[in-house]
Amino acid sequence: MTTSDFGPDLVEVFGPSQSDGGPELVQLLTPEGERVHRAEFDQDFSADQLRGFYRDMVLTRRIDTESTALQRHGELGIWAQLLGQEAAQVGSGRALRPQDYAFPTYREHGVAWCRGLDPLRLLGLFRGIDQGDWDPREHNFGNYTIVIGAQTLHATGYAMGVQRDGAVGTGDPERDAAVIAYFGDGASSQGDVNEAFIFAASYNAPVVFFCQNNQWAISEPIERQTRIPLYQRALGFGFPGVRVDGNDVLATYAVTQAALQRAREGSGPTLVEAYTYRMGAHTTTDDPTRYRLSDDVETWKLKDPIARVEVYLKRNGLADEDFFEAIRAEADELGVRLREGCRTLPDPNPLSIFDHVYAENTPELERQRDGYAAYLDTFDTEAAR
Structure with missing residues (x-):
């Protein structure tokens, strides 16, 4: 596809919104593991790519489950879970080029993994021994942002700097850069996010706003935050928006790749709404059973992002049992190391x-x-008595 296909009228190819994501949802791999095609975003994926996506998601989930267990055992002060959002993070993370820059919230553990960050560096922050001690320049991955939505302004400002440095629209794939800002559906109600949209649109900044709509802003459902699908808000600011199946790693990769390339070429910002679901708690201090139905969780388990890739790999003979056993062993080793x-x-x-x-x-x-x-010093004195 060409980026001219990804213009402001893109949303016109979609139908009306539905509570399950609706026909406007860009999807390339169904929950049943069947490959579907969308002309706007379709591409061929190699067997190595598919196996790589699967590995990334399995290891990202292991980081999450191990960290949750560590918090339960008193080793971490808190942990922000991502269970169910692995495809949204791995798909978008793998779409980034080395020169692109990512601004995360406090939940983008899968993106951190894709950017080459040792997950132990993340645990130092949640253990309270540092403020996030990785060098953002080393991986082009910013520090975790606790203030809800603030990183979207940081990302927009950085993107404007990239623009002024002449690293946009040169035609050099090794030079042209884009910025991606991650945030959740709850953050979309923050003034910072809307201000970032205004600045990005006004200056045609090379930034992709990547919203992981996991349906819940802590205990508030998405229905209380917006009367229209979130991606449609972009048109009010003058740039395109698209909703993608956030549990489909292939579609997330393809849509994010197109949006990033559009930014690199100088065509400005895009809003990507990854329609997904938080199957776990907001953080380990949260009890989601107090505000949502277990039936909803069970329904979304059938859309598990890892399971659908596994089914596709097995059904098409792209991976044998030795491959899956090797991934399980690697996940176990990662768990021990963490x-x-x-x-x-x-x-x-x-x-x-x-x-x-x-x-x-x-x-x-x-x-x-x-x-x-x-x-x-008084504590040392008292201990010596």
């Missing part, structure tokens, strides 16, 4: 919290540091 690595992460020096407040410490900050150090 458990052992988390428990051996070094505790931070409590005084290090003062080290990065200002480039040069102020007298007031020095007094605060000295006072806190004296307070900590």
Whole structure:
């Protein structure tokens, strides 16, 4: 396809919205593992690509389940689960080129995996021993953002900088860059997100807004946040939007790839709504049984993003049992490494919290540091008695 096919009138090929995603949903692999074709986004996927998607999703899910278990055992202070959203994250993450830049929320563990970030670096943040100690420049993957929706403004500003650096529309695939901003359906109600849409549209910034609509903003259902499908909001700001089956890794990859390329060529922003479902809790402090029906969860389990790829691989003879056994073994090894690595992460020096407040410490900050150090010394004195 050409990016001219991905213009503002793209939504006209879709039908009316339905509660299950509707006919406007871009899908290339059904929940039953059957391949379907959409002319706007269709492409051939190699067996290696398909097996790679499967591996990424299985290992991402293992990161999630192990981290949840670590939190339950008191090893992490909190954990933001992504169960059920693996395809949305892996599909979009693998569509990125090395020079592209991703701005995550606090749940993009699958994108972090695709960008080559060691998941132990994520655990340090949730264990409370650092503030997220990876170098964003090393993987072109920003620090996790706790403030809901704030990263969309960061991403838009960064994209405007990329534009001014002349890294957009040159025709050089090694130079042209795009930015992707992840956020959830709940964040779409935040002023920051809407302001980011305005700036991106006004300056034609090379940014893709990737909304993982998992149906719940903590305990608020999507029906209380919007009267229209989220992707249709983009037209009000003057750029295209598209809704994709967020449990379909192939469709998510293809749609995100097209949106990113559109940005790199200088055609401006796109809103991608990945229609998915949070099968777990919002975080490990949340109890979803208090506000949603178990029947809904069971329905969405039938749309599991990993299961449909596994069925497709087996049905078409693209992977044998040795492959699946090797992936299971790799997941087990990853689980062991995460458990052992988390428990051996070094505790931070409590005084290090003062080290990065200002480039040069102020007298007031020095007094605060000295006072806190004296307070900590009292614990050593009491222990020695």
